[in-house]
Amino acid sequence: MAEGSELPSSELGTIEYWDMTYKRDVMNFKSHGDLGEIWFGEESMERILNWMLKSEEITPEGSVLDVGCGNGLFLVHLAFEGFTRLYGIDYSRNAIELARAIAEEKKLNIAYEEVNFLAEGHVDGLASKKYDVVHDKGTYDAISLNPDDPRAKRIAYIKAAHRVIEDHGLFIITSCNWTNEELQNHFTGYFRLEYEIPTPSFMFGGKVGSQVTSAVFKKVVL
Numbered sequence: 763m764a765e766g767s768e769l770p771s772s773e774l775g776t777i778e779y780w781d782m783t784y785k786r787d788v789m790n791f792k793s794h795g796d797l798g799e800i801w802f803g804e805e806s807m808e809r810i811l812n813w814m815l816k817s818e819e820i821t822p823e824g825s826v827l828d829v830g831c832g833n834g835l836f837l838v839h840l841a842f843e844g845f846t847r848l849y850g851i852d853y854s855r856n857a858i859e860l861a862r863a864i865a866e867e868k869k870l871n872i873a874y875e876e877v878n879f880l881a882e883g884h885v886d887g888l889a890s891k892k893y894d895v896v897h898d899k900g901t902y903d904a905i906s907l908n909p910d911d912p913r914a915k916r917i918a919y920i921k922a923a924h925r926v927i928e929d930h931g932l933f934i935i936t937s938c939n940w941t942n943e944e945l946q947n948h949f950t951g952y953f954r955l956e957y958e959i960p961t962p963s964f965m966f967g968g969k970v971g972s973q974v975t976s977a978v979f980k981k982v983v984l
């Protein structure tokens with residue numbers, strides 16, 4: 763599990779970076795209603811939403827946890843599609859402030875909590891529960907860029923994701939740092955690939971590659 767080489771570290775792997783980013787976003791939202799960034803773009807989010815809406819394994823009554831929810835826009839879209847049990851966690855308190863302000867303005871009932879997903883011993887709160895769907899867009903990527911022992915952080919993340927998913931549950935992840943094969947390799951023993959959501963590919967140096975990977979994994983019940 764979690765084999766292979768690590769990525770060069772970056773400030774995107776630190777809480778200071780995200781706190782600073784979302785502090786600016788909170789100010790922008792309050793001053794002129796700007797909702798902030800959609801990581802990997804609008805199309806990337808729509809691809810996942812469309813897949814979820816068509817999936818026979820997902821219903822609007824099912825619970826969804828967005829890990830590293832940022833501004834919460836993914837959950838906002840699900841709320842508009844009729845999903846009712848929506849939860850978002852992020853370790854940046856400014857991200858949670860922004861997500862709550864956006865949900866309040868749109869009169870949506872989404873529960874948010876400031877929590878470090880990698881911390882151990884969650885005895886209460888959102889990270890101590892189990893969900894039908896766990897969603898991640900860019901959070902595993904950010905954790906992989908941590909300057910301090912990223913491999914250990916990735917392994918802690920995979921174990922935490924496995925813990926918060928129901929046995930029948932789905933793990934939907936979008937990454938721009940790891941290929942589908944690398945994700946499968948990292949998750950061996952914890953999750954198995956169920957479906958790869960097709961993403962646009964590009965040609966570079968005679969090779970066809972994708973900028974973003976979106977994949978749906980099923981929990982391996984240990």
Ligand SMILES: C[S@@+](CC[C@H](N)C(=O)[O-])C[C@H]1O[C@@H](n2cnc3c(N)ncnc32)[C@H](O)[C@@H]1O
Nearest residue numbers: 780801830831832852853854878879899900901
């Ligand atoms: C690339 S951003 C993506 C945000 C959001 N998912 C989106 O698509 O807009 C990565 C997010 O992961 C959050 N994050 C990183 N490490 C985390 C951790 N250990 N626990 C909870 N959130 C974390 C960051 O604060 C940030 O909001």
